[in-house]
Amino acid sequence: xxxxxxxxxxxxxxxxxxxxxKGHFLDVRRDVVRLPNGRTSQRExxxxxxxxxxxxxxDDGRLVVERQYRYPLGHVILEFPAGKLDAxxxxxxxxxxxxxxxxxxxxxxxxxxxxxxxxxxxSTEGIEVWFARGLSLGERKLDxxxxxxxxxxxxxxxxxxxxxxxxxxxxxxxxxxxFQLWVAGAWDVTWQATDMPMAVHGTP
Amino acid sequence: xxxxxxxxxxxxxxxxxxxxxKGHFLDVRRDVVRLPNGRTSQRExxxxxxxxxxxxxxDDGRLVVERQYRYPLGHVILEFPAGKLDAxxxxxxxxxxxxxxxxxxxxxxxxxxxxxxxxxxxSTEGIEVWFARGLSLGERKLDxxxxxxxxxxxxxxxxxxxxxxxxxxxxxxxxxxxFQLWVAGAWDVTWQATDMPMAVHGTP
Numbered sequence: 001x002x003x004x005x006x007x008x009x010x011x012x013x014x015x016x017x018x019x020x021x022k023g024h025f026l027d028v029r030r031d032v033v034r035l036p037n038g039r040t041s042q043r044e045x046x047x048x049x050x051x052x053x054x055x056x057x058x059d060d061g062r063l064v065v066e067r068q069y070r071y072p073l074g075h076v077i078l079e080f081p082a083g084k085l086d087a088x089x090x091x092x093x094x095x096x097x098x099x100x101x102x103x104x105x106x107x108x109x110x111x112x113x114x115x116x117x118x119x120x121x122x123s124t125e126g127i128e129v130w131f132a133r134g135l136s137l138g139e140r141k142l143d144x145x146x147x148x149x150x151x152x153x154x155x156x157x158x159x160x161x162x163x164x165x166x167x168x169x170x171x172x173x174x175x176x177x178x179f180q181l182w183v184a185g186a187w188d189v190t191w192q193a194t195d196m197p198m199a200v201h202g203t204p
Numbered sequence: 205x206x207x208x209x210x211x212x213x214x215x216x217x218x219x220x221x222x223x224x225x226k227g228h229f230l231d232v233r234r235d236v237v238r239l240p241n242g243r244t245s246q247r248e249x250x251x252x253x254x255x256x257x258x259x260x261x262x263d264d265g266r267l268v269v270e271r272q273y274r275y276p277l278g279h280v281i282l283e284f285p286a287g288k289l290d291a292x293x294x295x296x297x298x299x300x301x302x303x304x305x306x307x308x309x310x311x312x313x314x315x316x317x318x319x320x321x322x323x324x325x326x327s328t329e330g331i332e333v334w335f336a337r338g339l340s341l342g343e344r345k346l347d348x349x350x351x352x353x354x355x356x357x358x359x360x361x362x363x364x365x366x367x368x369x370x371x372x373x374x375x376x377x378x379x380x381x382x383f384q385l386w387v388a389g390a391w392d393v394t395w396q397a398t399d400m401p402m403a404v405h406g407t408p
Contacts (some may be wrong), residue, residue: 021225045276069214120274170374173237
């Protein structure tokens with residue numbers, strides 16, 4: 001809406017950066033930044049590799065969803081299949097891999113719907129959203145220690161869950177919305193045929 | 205969609221919990237959890253106080269938005285006004301406070317639209333979304349070191365920004381969607397009149 005060159009009065013620049021925690025999963029940084037007024041402040045955030053979420057579309061228009069226990073929230077969450085990018089992994093290959101691992105489905109055609117940023121105050125994470133259609137069911141291969149239920153839901157059921165406050169996962173709400181916009185002709189995507197079993201099985 | 209009592213085969217239980225980093229903003233935990241199969245694993249996550257986002261609705265149907273530099277992403281983000289809950293703060297009071305501090309607007313009527321969870325793998329954060337209408341403009345009171353531009357946009361303009369991939373903030377995409385569903389009669393909310401200047405000004 002406004003060109004990026006107009007943003008100098010808002011921009012913060014890095015003075016120094018420190019890794020303050022590195023765990024199995026989280027990489028936490030604390031940076032000193034220079035504010036637009038010349039003073040300094042601190043910014044704490046997570047460095048995240050990015051993730052991919054898949055909206056798996058069955059031939060009858062219903063969608064494949066998961067129910068997974070999300071420990072930080074302490075309850076089971078209804079969501080579309082998703083996972084973190086492996087180092088150097090292309091988003092499409094990540095989507096193919098996560099869909100197969102978590103649900104057992106593979107898809108004939110894929111289309112990138114967009115990207116969302118889910119925690120802009122404290123994470124570098126971006127989640128690419130992909131549509132997948134032409135689904136066929138095979139064997140799922142859950143990661144060790146991964147437990148989730150796969151089920152099938154209509155758009156009407158998912159909309160009802162959202163209105164009731166049962167579907168609260170941000171990426172899933174957005175994927176569901178973009179899918180409906182696409183069905184309505186208000187969200188353009190470009191489909192590509194995909195048949196890369198070697199690429200899928202070659203990924204750890 | 206499925207009763208919570210059916211979730212025992214998915215549930216993880218805390219074995220121990222450790223705070224591994226406590227900064228100015230981030231509180232990071234690493235817990236040992238017992239998995240459904242009896243084995244243990246680790247979960248790393250951020251304890252977050254929760255947040256409130258406001259969809260500020262002008263009488264002509266346009267919405268008040270902000271452009272703010274988000275350091276983890278390295279660029280300016282288009283978003284609705286939002287902020288973290290202070291300790292013990294009611295979400296509505298947080299919404300009133302953040303709207304006034306960041307934009308200068310106060311609202312005659314408020315309605316809770318719902319809650320979303322934006323980083324279910326690694327944060328306890330929930331963001332309550334509130335609609336605000338009957339807006340009048342006063343003075344804004346930015347926090348020290350807070351820099352942001354306030355502007356006004358139509359729903360059509362915001363939808364176009366979303367389709368172009370310029371509007372990528374998850375909470376804002378969801379608020380924009382819920383607002384349009386409400387306008388279309390497909391998202392029920394209950395409006396309440398609010399006139400609590402003391403509560404607003406009395407909050408730090």
